[in-house]
Amino acid sequence: xxxxxxxxxxxxxxxxxxxxxxxxxxxxxxxxxxxxxxxxxxxxxxxxxxxxxxxxxxxxxxxxxxxxxxxxxxxxxxxxxxxxxxxxxxxxxxxxxxxxxxxxxxxxxxxxxxxxxxxxxxxxxxxxxxxxxxxxxxxxxxxxxxxxxxxxxxxxxxxxxxxxxxxxxxxxxxxxxxxxxxxxxxxxxxxxxxxxxxxxxxxxxxxxxxxxxxxxxxxxxxxxxxxxxxxxxxxx
Numbered sequence: 090x091x092x093x094x095x096x097x098x099x100x101x102x103x104x105x106x107x108x109x110x111x112x113x114x115x116x117x118x119x120x121x122x123x124x125x126x127x128x129x130x131x132x133x134x135x136x137x138x139x140x141x142x143x144x145x146x147x148x149x150x151x152x153x154x155x156x157x158x159x160x161x162x163x164x165x166x167x168x169x170x171x172x173x174x175x176x177x178x179x180x181x182x183x184x185x186x187x188x189x190x191x192x193x194x195x196x197x198x199x200x201x202x203x204x205x206x207x208x209x210x211x212x213x214x215x216x217x218x219x220x221x222x223x224x225x226x227x228x229x230x231x232x233x234x235x236x237x238x239x240x241x242x243x244x245x246x247x248x249x250x251x252x253x254x255x256x257x258x259x260x261x262x263x264x265x266x267x268x269x270x271x272x273x274x275x276x277x278x279x280x281x282x283x284x285x286x287x288x289x290x291x292x293x294x295x296x297x298x299x300x301x302x303x304x305x306x307x308x309x310x311x312x313x314x315x316x317x318x319x320x321x322x323x324x325x
Contacts, residue, residue, distance in 0.1 A: 100254070101271040101284075104308060108287040111307040112294075115286040118231060123199035124155060124190075126232035127214065130224040131183055135243070136173040144170050156197050159187035182219035189217065199228075207236040222262035230285070235278040240285050241265045244292025251296060251314040 121129070125145070133141035151169050152158045158166060167180035191197045202210045211225040226238040239245075241261040249255050254271070255264045272281065295302045296315075303315035310316065 100252075100311065101268065102273060104252070104311065105284050105287065107307045108291055109283075112287060112290050115283055115290065118282060118286075120231065120233055120235070123202055123228055123232040123234055124197070126228050127186075127199060127224070128155070128158075128183065130227040130231075131186065131217075131219055132170060132173055132179055134174070134179075134219075134223070140172050144173050147172075155187060159184065159191065159197060179219065182217070186217045186220075202234060207238065210234065210236070211238075222260075222265060226261075226265060230278055230282055237269075237276075237278050237281055239265050239268050239272070239281050241268070242285075242289060244289045244296075245285065247298060248288050248292050248296045251301070251312055252308065253313050 128148070129141060129145050132144060136144075148158055148166075148169055152161060158169075161169075161184070163180050163184055166184055167176050170176045170180060170183075173179060187197060190199065194201060202213070205213070207229055210229050211222075214220050214225040214228055215222070223240055223242060226240040228234065229236040230238040230240055241249075241264045246259070246261060246264055249264055249268065250257055250259065255267050259267070272284075276284070291308075295306050296308075301315065303309055303312075306312070306315050308315065
């Protein structure tokens with residue numbers, strides 16, 4: 090028998106609890122300063138996490154400082170980040186962003202953002218080419234800024250749409266707005282980070298793009314997409 094649907098204001102708590110029980114406590118994040126997180130998030134779109142981490146390490150090893158990355162030529166930067174998706178475009182965006190940060194702030198650092206309100210930080214970051222809601226949320230939530238936000242990546246977008254939390258046309262910003270409405274007010278920045286990670290793991294291991302494993306999903310009775318799939322398919 091399918092469980093009765095939960096009220097909207099409790100679904101996120103239920104989802105979080107079930108995923109935590111199913112997958113266990115996520116590994117503790119290595120929290121970076123805002124500039125390093127900005128660079129990582131700018132480069133990591135549509136790229137596997139391990140590849141993105143390796144590329145950032147390669148940039149640091151090869152150039153020695155973010156100032157030297159800023160001052161390098163676009164072909165040099167492109168060569169250093171070739172393992173990620175769209176390196177040609179991202180090399181341009183990265184160099185331009187590092188130059189503009191220096192011009193606006195007098196030095197290459199984002200530490201000054203600590204004194205800004207969260208909404209001001211995000212609007213300031215989203216002025217840069219290639220930076221949208223996902224990247225700005227990652228910087229404010231994952232970095233040492235540690236503000237309340239939910240970074241909605243492709244996994245998060247797919248899972249929340251299948252769960253019926255947002256409609257199929259929702260983008261990262263609309264999805265984050267909806268999830269933040271549902272998130273308990275006492276969820277800290279760290280809890281929101283944990284929620285992001287649990288949803289990402291779920292999207293990678295169970296609620297996958299091509300072949301979701303609905304029959305072993307801990308959320309299937311909460312999910313209209315998965316409930317229909319599990320009833321219509323003999324094997325998954």
